[in-house]
Amino acid sequence: MFSGDSYEIHVHFCCSLVGFYPATLAFEFKPDLQASTTFHIVRFFEAQCLTSLGRELAPIAPYKPRSLPAWTPDTNCLIVDGERPEGYQPSVNTLLNTIYNKCNSCLIVMCSTFSILRTVLESPLSWENYFEKFQLLLFLEELQMEVDIRRYNIPNKDRDHAIMIRDPVNKKLLIMEVPGVSENRPSVLRGDKLLVYPAGEKQVKYCGYVHSVQLDSVKLGFDSKLLDSFVDYMKFHVEFTINRVTLRLQHRAAELANQYRLEKVLFPTAPTFVSGQTVLPKHTFFRLFDWKLERNPEQYQAVQHIVAGTSKPAPYLVFGPPGTGKTVTLVEAIKQIEKTQASYHILACAPSNSAADLLCRKILEHVDEHKVFRLYASSRDPKAVPDRLKACSNLVGECYIFPPKEKLMEYKILVTTLLTAGRLVTGGIPAGHFTHVFVDEAGHAVETECLGCLMFSGQVVLAGDPKQLGPILRSPFALKYGMGVSLLERMMNGFSLYQKDEGVFNNRYVTKLLRNYRSHPAILKIPNELFYDGELQVCADEILRNSYCRWEHLPQKAYSRGDFPVIFHGVTGVDAREASSPSFFNIAEIEVLIDYVRKLLQAQGKKGLATISPKDIGIIAPYRKQVQKIRKALEKVGKEFKFKDMNKLKVGSVEEFQGQERRVIIVSTVRSSPNYLEIDKQFSLGFVKNEKRFNVAVTRAKALLIVVGNPRVLNADPTWARYVSGGYKCKSRIIPDNIYQFILTFILIVFSSHFNFNSTAESAVQQLLDPEWRNDL
Template identity: 45%
Template sequence: GGTYPIQVRCLTAYNGHFLAVLVFKFTKESGESFRILRFVVAIAETQLAKDLGPSAPFQHYQDSLQRPITVHIEDGIPPDSSLKNELEREIPLGTYQYPKHIKDAILQGTNCSDMNDIPAAHSSLLEEPLQTDNYHEKFQLLLYLEEIQMEVDIRRYDMQDVTMVQDRGLLVLDVPGVAENRPSVLRGDHLFAQLSSERDRSPVVQYRGYVHSVELDKVKLGFSPKLLSKFVNNLKFDVTFTFNRLPLQVQHRAAALAMPRGLSSLLFPSASYHQSLFTGPFQPRWFDRKLQANEEQCRAVTHIVTGVSRPAPYLIFGPPGTGKTVTVVEAIKQVWTNFKDARILACAPSNSAADLLCQRLITDIAPRNIYRLIASSRNYKEVPADIRPCCNWDDEQSSYVYPSKEYLKRYRILITTLVTAGRLVSANFPPGFFSHVFIDECGHAVEPESVVAIAGLLTPMDQKTNPNGGQLVLAGDPKQLGPVLTSPLATEHGLGTSLLERLMLHNPLYEKSSKGYNPQFVTKLLWNYR
């Protein structure tokens, strides 16, 4: 009648369901023995499998049989859509929805980072090195994997039995963590809310609520008049979050456009034409006088302005505080000064980095020559006051505007985030219109994100058809924290490597020799100004 607790430890290199039989042999004092058998099950699984596991005990089919749930979507009221959008959309932006069988294969597997959980054809594609022949297909698959993981991850933020309060024609939802982008919620995004009391009913009505503003942890939502008419205080809702797919869509399109637009000489460079844009030596009037004392920065600016790396990109890298942005800004100013027909696109992954480029440029270039194109989801209060004269905010309409392509052509310098550059791609500027593309903080962006600002916007240098253009400049620190991703599988197979880092790791033009780096293609900044 006694009880003996036994602790069993299982060590395995694989995930799965393991059965074992434990045999306990007991011997009496008289020498007679007997055995007791116990069946043991060990389950080794990833955190993803746990998250997707059952939340309630299994019930037999007859007991749990329910009618299929029909969902009706009641659309809400988007934020003021009177924004003036005259920017053309000549190049379509597809939906790029992932194939269902890829998600099914991953979610039915035991390990979200296991190659065995995806079809063999996709596994072999992931294992292949990135090259011109598989560029589109490989990045397409990596972006699919990232989106599938994003869908899984965002479910942790869903809420049940929460209340909202009414603020004029909007409902206000408290979302703890939204101020830290957990989850990320921006103006124009949407979520779904349904009455908690109707959770198990069919049909069920889901109300789509559009985000009008985010203030600290409070999200103001525009729902349909039908929901507002039945709203009372303390009414409980189940809330399901979504994420904005636009960044994924413009990256898919960039990967699809890259090779058809002839970007192999930019993305897989092998040589330079050794052709300078100057007939004689480059003798600049430096805008930043401090820069003259720094040999590496002067050399980088000189090579960028003379264009001797083309069609290969020019790379600027170095630890934090070594003046990468200062060098980029000086190079842009020199290009603007020396080539009156130059058209420059300056980009960065974040609004703050793009704002900084704009702030540094307007110290020497009049704002009338610079246009800072900002996404409509951004709160205008966050835009620095000194760059507001350059940006696409319309005071009369109290909203952002997107002027036509012809209007934007008046400006010699356009500044956007990498994702917002996708709007310029859609507008279909003429081939060769942009002579220079600069990407600062390139190490923080996944490669397809950087390519958004290149594919469809920058035409590679060609001695006959584009002799004065095609200069791509990438600046960043490949040793700093790289792109932030959610999918371990996508990260492992290349999506976590920025364009800057890939070129430095795998392209001979940017390799370090016994004499150091080749200054015709790359400059490492050494002096620390902090």
């Protein structure tokens, strides 16, 4: 080619599979025809194959990160308090102030010397630094919560202002639309407060208390100063606030741990004169309420040891891998104590209201209703209380009535959330009242959430799985320095009495449940080998677990074998973002999984397959934006089907699926670029380089598991590499507010100076996952 010449090259791309296809084109040149040397010019280009659905899901605008103004506690603005809902119990500030005066002085001394603060954070947790370390970690988590909650403030990228109207039923209440409140983004509970002020004014803010939460709106009670001048459709700016009651209760519990001398519970040691397995007394051999447990020696053994109290004063642990029936085991133990022991009082707890409700319903199957009491916090929406539990709860009409301590102490079994259990100490119930304390889903809770119920010094039983996801935290500092490790996990990993000796657990202190009643053997195989020493045994219903072994869309080899209902569908997509949202999505993966949904719903009863409805299918994705895009895609294709319950096809994050199961699970891994893997690893996000998230995702399925992802990226993680190459073949290629604000300001200054804390930056957890704001009181 001569100078100035051009040569046009046409590239044709033909593909039947959606995805992103990069290619390299190299041109070889010689300086002249006689030259023996050559040189090359290389150009990179790419093609993307999308359907019409994929084009509709494309980014609405180029990604442009937004930054929030720096957060500092607001202490100069006049705030006019509002009207609290009827029957609402205000926070127990007056009872907590004495304790917190001590907490405040301790923390201020720590913060006054940076070296002390660093030493507390970096030192391993011990009984000597227990209170100081957890108090500091709780404040760090609150700092990040204060930053993250501002995402929902109005004005924002979606709304310039909020409007309110009077409630037509109760003229003293105003109704405000709050999109996302039904998904706890943000969490707004009865009794919470929002700050509003007329657009353009900020000298006075009005505090509105939430009286009720509707689907996407809230009813707020304000002072007459605002109500007297209010007219419908006035424009307001809105500031959301975090619910500090949960944090205050945890601060208080950490302080009281020393007062109640919980060292032997929190840092247990085995007696030096006891070794080997324990011989149980004769009275612990009994007939079970649930006859199925009689054929499960591990569950039976756990119930026996709990009833006999063999671990006291150390907690007894029920290590329950996926689908092994840990909740059923706890409930059976509670029923046996009720039947066999004359003098007993049981406190049964869980981190969330839904888990506590499940416990209570199962207990009531065989226990007299008059012996059981379900205690709710006043923030619980009365409409969310199951009908079966209303008669034995503190819900009276639409209000919660809190019985005096004498009445509460009459009940034999008290069921509540962990944080509400902590308030029983404040209520004056003596330390030795409860003979047994049960905590279900203990692996989901921050350790300080569990402390409140441990004050009662009875036999403590913790049930959960340390190999699955722990509590959700926002602060990278709180995560780094150990707050993300649950009490259950710390016990299992840190104390010899809960660890194997010559390959066997000491059943005096811990029982590992081994029989899985959920999944097909092929689904269970890899997680069993990676996380559970290959000990799990498949006990799921044979007809149900084999119901997709002959599905025509399985890989040919798996279909021929008839015993491998697992698909890994390899696809190369793009890690996309849009507008101001930092969360990722992958259009190519969405198209693939939507195609699988079509095939599943079209296969109704064909070729020997059982019928399936949308509620039997679950779709798991690690990032919030991917979840939203998948839901949007399902809305569009849902019209193809005649199912009335398409909205029951659940799409959510791993956290939202923990503890749940579906006949069919489809997992979208999203990541197609290795550039973001270190961010995922640093903040425990995504599936890659996160064993616990991987474990939860792949163990939700009963009969069919479909994983959609980029094999080249997933192979960078040893856990996923084992999955991709291990036989899973590809289908295709309480402080007073003013003191509280002072302490937060103090810690903010210290951390901004020495720890590079950015008060303008939302946490990575908030940006990419946007998890629900959990406030289960």
